[in-house]
Amino acid sequence: MQRMKQLMSAAAMVALLAAPAAAQVSDDVVKLGVMNDQSGLYADITGPGSVVAARMAVEDFGGKVLGKPIEVVFADHQNKPDIGVNVARQWIDTQQVDAMVDVPTSSVALAVQEVTRQKNRVFLMSGPASSDLTGKACSETGIHWTYDTYALANGTGKALVKQGGDTWFFLTSDYAFGHALERDTAKFVTDGGGKVLGVVRHPLNTADFSSFLLQAQASKAKVIGLANAGGDTINSIKQAAEFGVVAGGQRLAGLLVFINDVHALGLKTAQGLVVTSAFYWDLNDDTRAFAKRFMEKHKGMVPSMIQAGVYGEVMHYLKAVQAAGTDEAKAVAKKMKELPINDFMTKNGSIRQDGRVIRNMYLLQVKKPEESKAKYDYYKVLATIPGNEAFRPMAEGGCPLVKG
Amino acid sequence: MFELLGISPQALFGQLLIGLINGAFYAMLSLGLAVIFGLLNVINFAHGAQYMMGAFVAWFVLEYAGVPFWGALIVAPVAVAIFGVILEQVFIKRLYHLDHLYGLLLTFGFVLIIEGLFRYKFGSSGQPYDNPLPGGQNLGFMFLPNYRGFVVVASLVVCLGTWFMIEKTKLGSYLRAATENPTLVRAFGINVPRMVTLTYAFGVGLAAFAGVLAAPIYQVNPTMGSNLIIIVFAVVVIGGMGSIMGSIVTGFGLGVIEGLTKVFYPEASSTVIFVIMAIVLLIRPAGLFGTAK
The missing domain is CATH 3.40.50.2300 (Response regulator)
Structure with a gap:
């Protein structure tokens, strides 16, 4: 009888711990960290424009997910892997960032992929190109969105x-x-x-x-x-x-x-x-509408495919958080792979097991x-x-x- | 011998010529730095930004006023030199009696501000600028674009002209005397502060001139100067701070060495100049053409 009681209470404890985790947002905020080259040779194709795109997606989603606010922060990695890794660690350890966004420069992305793998965070890659990110360096929580080599x-x-x-x-x-x-x-x-x-x-x-x-x-x-x-x-x-x-x-x-x-x-x-x-602003009415809005918010500069991809990946991530009922990385990544992708640049896209987004x-x-x-x-x-x-x-x- | 190096003589001559072309830019920029340092004792870290401004003014007057390249060669250096005069009068002048380090920090601060403003306004990928002298000559061992040939000639004329003016003319002797002993020179009735201001403006104008020459070759973008200025500082250090002929010869020489590195071991082409700088500093701390004070 004593043993039965022990088992029961153990089961209750597990249930208590597990239940909230299934429908919970950590730290009461879903935070996205856009990290890229803010001032160097890749700044125009990623840079502040990617931050604008991420904010547009958050705005279009309604600013809240699972009743919690969504926040976008950004940092300059100067195309240096050591800086990128430091920013990623700091964001995860002290600022409760739930997902890394963009991260161009493959050498930096490969390093950040390791950090997000270890610390269990979603990594939404739009900027980097190396196909190794879904090859030998793939990760369960890494999604390679826009293009690859x-x-x-x-x-x-x-x-x-x-x-x-x-x-x-x-x-x-x-x-x-x-x-x-x-x-x-x-x-x-x-x-x-x-x-x-x-x-x-x-x-x-x-x-x-x-x-x-x-x-x-x-x-x-x-x-x-x-x-x-x-x-x-x-x-x-x-x-x-x-x-x-x-x-x-x-x-x-x-x-x-x-x-x-x-x-x-x-x-x-x-x-x-x-x-x-993966994208050209003048393909159809949807792409033209996005480009027009983007240019109004970004000094008249035309969106690159990377910036367009940032919008798409942030939107899809937020939908997956909503559908999964949690911001826990593995659950969200799994949900992202289940849901079809449909936005202005991707029609009926999907995400493979290795993290590769499939689109035209x-x-x-x-x-x-x-x-x-x-x-x-x-x-x-x-x-x-x-x-x-x-x-x-x-x-x-x-x-x-x-x-x- | 050529077979031994694993390179054909054609390729070698081609690379030597290209090294000379790149050396032309190093020479013009390090010359301006050497003039400013030699006569004003100011380490002008803003040199790269002023080079960039030269290129941007050239683009700007073409885009909005239709001034062609040849006009920009005159307009842009003058415009940037005027900016230099304001900078010198309002800020740098106040630092002459302090350590070099203060001038360096001040001008470095300006680099960050100027580049930031240009990046904010024009973005980082740069602006297009058409080649004013398209076409080229087939030299047998390589295709020499007309424009690059012009750059080498223009740079040589400007460099040697500057050297002649400072070392061989009366005006130059005033300048050199004024830096040795300003009080005495002033006693002869010469307006030393104005001469110093004009020297700074001249050095800045040289940077802008190089910037205009660079516009058709490189991207006209806000960071074009900072990418180059570190190398140019290394050139000045190797040649000897303040030595005018030293900076010209070293500029062309290092361009050639860098060009050869691009053939034999391209991965090291961005570091070879710094390796040479380290060696020179070990063996001759005053630089190849400098004299220890």
């Missing part, structure tokens, strides 16, 4: 190989992102029967590319693949034009080009570039100056790549969560 290679890389670009030379940004983009693109080149003739790896944030371009010219490769981003891509393309790379018969493949980069280059220099993107991607081409009718009227759509073809098959990624 595999999808970029699959779009731009494959398209150029198909058009006869069978010899490549890479200008690669010398860190996790550049390496992943180069690797994923090289795979499509060799699979398509092409050859990689050479690679040069430049430090992040380089001003002068002439030396590297000269090496690329000397290689006689048909395509020069730019496995870099932001300011580095802008300078590469600008200087390639100056050195007559395109006039000399070689083609430039900007593997990750944002609309903000096209704007900085000017159409005269950027025309003809083939670009893979677009193969775009930069317009000629005379084709552009208005500010930011920069792209024409060459093809829509369906989600099930755009991303790396789950079995090939090597994510330990994927078994059998």
